[in-house]
Amino acid sequence: MQFTIEVGRYNPEGTYDQRAVAGKPFPPPWDKAPPRRYQTYTVDLPAHAVVLDALIAIREYQDESLAVRCACRSAICGSCAMWVNGHAHLACKSKLATFTKDGKTRVEAPPSMPVIRDLVADMTPFWDKHHAVKPWLQAKQPEPPPMEEYRVPNAAMEELIQEVSCIACGACLMDCESFAVNPDFLGPQALAQAYRYAGDPRDAETKERLGAYSGPGGIWDCTHCYECVTQCPKGVAPLEQILKLRRMAVDAGFTNNAGTRHADAFAESVKHSGRLNELTLLPKSVGFFNILDQLKTLPSAFNMIRAGKLPPLIHKSIPGMQRIKTIFQRVGGRFK
Amino acid sequence: MKVAFYPGCVSKGACPELYVSANAIAEPLGLELEELREAACCGAGVLSEQNHDLADSLNGLTLAMAESKGADLMTICSTCQGVLSGTNYNLMNDSTRRHKVNATIGDQGFHYSGKVKVKHMLWMLFEDIGLDRVRAAIKRKLTGLKIAPFYGCYILRPEEYLGLRERPERKTYLEQLIALLGAEPVEYRGATKCCGFPMLTFNRDKSLAMAGNHIIEAKDKGADLLVTPCPLCHLNLDGQQPDAARVLKKRIDVPIFHLPQLLGLAFGLSPEELRLDHHVVPTKGALEKVELKV
Numbered sequence: 291m292q293f294t295i296e297v298g299r300y301n302p303e304g305t306y307d308q309r310a311v312a313g314k315p316f317p318p319p320w321d322k323a324p325p326r327r328y329q330t331y332t333v334d335l336p337a338h339a340v341v342l343d344a345l346i347a348i349r350e351y352q353d354e355s356l357a358v359r360c361a362c363r364s365a366i367c368g369s370c371a372m373w374v375n376g377h378a379h380l381a382c383k384s385k386l387a388t389f390t391k392d393g394k395t396r397v398e399a400p401p402s403m404p405v406i407r408d409l410v411a412d413m414t415p416f417w418d419k420h421h422a423v424k425p426w427l428q429a430k431q432p433e434p435p436p437m438e439e440y441r442v443p444n445a446a447m448e449e450l451i452q453e454v455s456c457i458a459c460g461a462c463l464m465d466c467e468s469f470a471v472n473p474d475f476l477g478p479q480a481l482a483q484a485y486r487y488a489g490d491p492r493d494a495e496t497k498e499r500l501g502a503y504s505g506p507g508g509i510w511d512c513t514h515c516y517e518c519v520t521q522c523p524k525g526v527a528p529l530e531q532i533l534k535l536r537r538m539a540v541d542a543g544f545t546n547n548a549g550t551r552h553a554d555a556f557a558e559s560v561k562h563s564g565r566l567n568e569l570t571l572l573p574k575s576v577g578f579f580n581i582l583d584q585l586k587t588l589p590s591a592f593n594m595i596r597a598g599k600l601p602p603l604i605h606k607s608i609p610g611m612q613r614i615k616t617i618f619q620r621v622g623g624r625f626k
Numbered sequence: 627m628k629v630a631f632y633p634g635c636v637s638k639g640a641c642p643e644l645y646v647s648a649n650a651i652a653e654p655l656g657l658e659l660e661e662l663r664e665a666a667c668c669g670a671g672v673l674s675e676q677n678h679d680l681a682d683s684l685n686g687l688t689l690a691m692a693e694s695k696g697a698d699l700m701t702i703c704s705t706c707q708g709v710l711s712g713t714n715y716n717l718m719n720d721s722t723r724r725h726k727v728n729a730t731i732g733d734q735g736f737h738y739s740g741k742v743k744v745k746h747m748l749w750m751l752f753e754d755i756g757l758d759r760v761r762a763a764i765k766r767k768l769t770g771l772k773i774a775p776f777y778g779c780y781i782l783r784p785e786e787y788l789g790l791r792e793r794p795e796r797k798t799y800l801e802q803l804i805a806l807l808g809a810e811p812v813e814y815r816g817a818t819k820c821c822g823f824p825m826l827t828f829n830r831d832k833s834l835a836m837a838g839n840h841i842i843e844a845k846d847k848g849a850d851l852l853v854t855p856c857p858l859c860h861l862n863l864d865g866q867q868p869d870a871a872r873v874l875k876k877r878i879d880v881p882i883f884h885l886p887q888l889l890g891l892a893f894g895l896s897p898e899e900l901r902l903d904h905h906v907v908p909t910k911g912a913l914e915k916v917e918l919k920v
Contacts, residue, residue: 376815467819467820467822467836468825468832470836470839471822471832471835471836471839472829472832510828510829511825511828511829511832512825513820513822513824513825513833513836514671514675514779514820514824514825515779515783515819515820515824516779516780516782516783516784517779517783517820519783519784520783520784520785533675536675536676537675537676540676547828548827548828549828552672552827552828553672553673553675553676556669556670556672556673557672557673557676557677557680559667560666560667560669560673560684564664564666564667565635565638565639565666565667566635566636566639566667566670567639568635568636568639568640571827572826572827575827575828576827583830586830587830589868589869590865590866590868590869593865593868593906594640594865594906596906597904597905597906598642598901598904599640599641599642599643599865599904599905599906600640601639601640602639608663608664608665608666609663609664610664613664613687613731613734614666614684616734617680617683617684617687617730617731618680620683620730621677621679621680621683621730622677622680623676623677623679623680624676624677625676625677625680
């Protein structure tokens with residue numbers, strides 16, 4: 291079967307946008323991203339072939355100058371994550387027949403990472419984030435050290451199977467929307483690993499971890515867009531793990547942040563009126579004593595008032611509030 | 627067709643123009659809106675992230691209210707759609723969770739058996755109302771306008787909750803609709819991206835950069851306006867647009883329409899009836915292209 295592949299090639303004469311710095315991700319809009327030109331190849335492969343088969347066939351038989359990073363070809367090593375038709379995928383797991391659109395498949399290095407050559411991205415930002423969350427067990431060390439291994443109940447580890455499945459391919463970070471505007475964001479992969487260790491019953495540094503992850507660039511900088519859940523080839527669902535960390539951090543007392551204030555103000559509003567009170571949500575989330583950030587919201591508030599986009603000044607409750615109050619009393623947890 | 631109408635907090639709060647325009651196009655579409663006035667806020671993902679049981683029970687109650695009316699539930703907000711689809715998926719596939727919800731709401735005269743379909747108005751146009759009916763309601767083609775779709779995350783992801791694996795065409799409804807109304811859909815990456823609104827209160831500048839970048843990309847591709855089925859996206863894309871321009875140090879000035887406003891224009895309603903004069907970014911330039919004035 292004939293497949294047409296459009297490959298983003300490194301263009302030595304091109305230049306990075308002046309805002310891009312080596313080791314830093316490229317700022318959007320991504321269609322103006324790092325130097326590349328597209329070269330079209332046609333390959334003859336079986337109908338079940340994957341993108342990586344095509345790239346290897348091109349490199350072996352048509353153009354030995356094509357740079358591709360790959361190893362296991364079985365979705366285990368995580369080295370061939372790249373953009374296929376504008377989203378991050380493992381080339382070895384993406385069937386050409388599924389991805390062919392308008393007669394071709396476009397393959398390129400993710401524009402959200404610096405490019406070394408052709409399809410090979412510089413993964414330094416990814417590994418820096420991965421290491422920053424201390425992705426190793428900081429186990430309790432009883433004295434004297436036990437003579438046998440530290441045993442964990444099966445049920446405790448079953449909770450972590452999803453996170454352990456991560457192969458560190460970086461697909462989630464390549465498509466992460468928060469990372470695209472905030473290079474300091476730890477990102478979905480690192481935070482999913484953070485939960486893997488913070489949620490491990492053997493870990494002795496959980497509280498310290500949660501404190502560190504609650505800071506700038508951490509769990510509250512995720513925009514909740516579900517791109518990472520969609521792109522992860524191993525079902526790790528990083529966003530779900532970030533949300534678990536948020537719950538753990540709040541339970542551990544790390545509540546002096548806009549994220550927790552936002553959740554509290556939200557729940558309070560629904561508990562009292564059944565719906566959202568937009569007039570109080572923003573100031574409560576920002577924090578009444580955070581004068582500087584409060585001031586920043588004023589021009590927008592003024593614009594919206596001028597346009598007549600103002601929530602009703604008297605916030606009315608929905609009819610049948612008693613039902614909502616009963617639900618809060620029964621299952622509201624800390625929002626009771 | 628009778629639907630249990632769930633307008634969502636924002637259409638009754640900071641985006642009243644959405645509520646007005648959605649009601650205005652119900653008649654030409656043959657929709658009988660039975661508003662769920664006693665339904666609570668969906669929690670926008672914020673409540674479910676902190677407390678699954680609470681979000682399940684509040685949304686389970688909403689679904690039970692729709693079920694008792696014998697109608698499917700219609701949303702006009704991508705976020706409400708995503709959250710209620712998620713609850714519905716979990717309650718239909720996990721009987722333990724459903725029993726728990728029914729135990730919480732049972733003595734209040736409600737029970738949810740899992741029969742309700744949760745559908746955004748955008749989906750209903752294609753799947754229930756039918757494009758023939760939409761076509762028949764068109765009185766004014768929007769020829770000459772280049773329109774960039776902006777879906778909002780929660781009507782696209784996660785795919786399994788939203789039934790997109792069974793119906794992948796749902797990912798192209800906006801483009802199809804824009805073409806049906808006589809305008810030209812603009813193809814750009816931002817269409818399926820995040821507007822940044824969920825981060826607005828925690829990380830304001832980054833949230834605004836996100837919104838601004840997508841609008842600028844659409845503008846660079848020639849868009850006269852963006853259309854969105856999500857009022858939360860609208861709050862960031864329109865309400866915060868002047869601030870986004872300040873953060874990115876660029877002029878933007880691209881009007882953002884709610885989905886029912888775009889349909890209403892094509893159905894011959896006036897810009898005032900659709901409250902197109904109640905936007906932060908003026909809609910005047912785009913309307914003049916189809917020879918309308920506000």
